[in-house]
Amino acid sequence: MSSCLLVESDPVIASQLTDFLTQTTLFDPPIVCSTAMEAFQLLTDYPVDLIMLDLDLPDITGIQLLESLVNTPPVIVLADHAEQAAACYDLDVVVDFLLKPAPYLRFLRAIQRALLPQFSHSFIRDTNLVIDKKEATLFRSGRQLKRFVLDDIHYAKG
Secondary structure, eight states: OBOEEEEOSOHHHHHHHHHHHHHHSSBOSOEEESSHHHHHHHHHHOOOSEEEEESOOSSSOHHHHHHHOSSOOOEEEEESSGGGGGGGTTOTTEEEEEESSOOHHHHHHHHHHHHHHHHHHHHHHHOOEEETTEEEEEEEETTEEEEEEGGGOSOOOO
């Protein structure tokens, strides 16, 4: 499974996003930090596959944190106001921008944008993914993207 660092100063939003990440079944339980410095220290020792980053942190801004990082994974920016999106356009690692509180379907679209480049070599060609050494594929169910282990599929209908 993929690892995610959630940097969010609001505990209610952090709890909501943790629940959302758990529902996707694509991620281990996220590592949650409430300050930029805590996240910076963690990222120097522990690589992650995705960062969900609040722009309004108590110590420094999320943008300042991103500018200080090297080899940054894809980032989904979280903000209270749409006007804050403009500051993210110059940062190549930002794959999406979510207004808080984000609805689940919008959250899933952001996750898809963040993870698709990682899996594009297998996802686009033959839709097979290798996660936890089990071949799996992603199928759209309604408006959600769900992961299915190929060995568990006995019958599929389009």
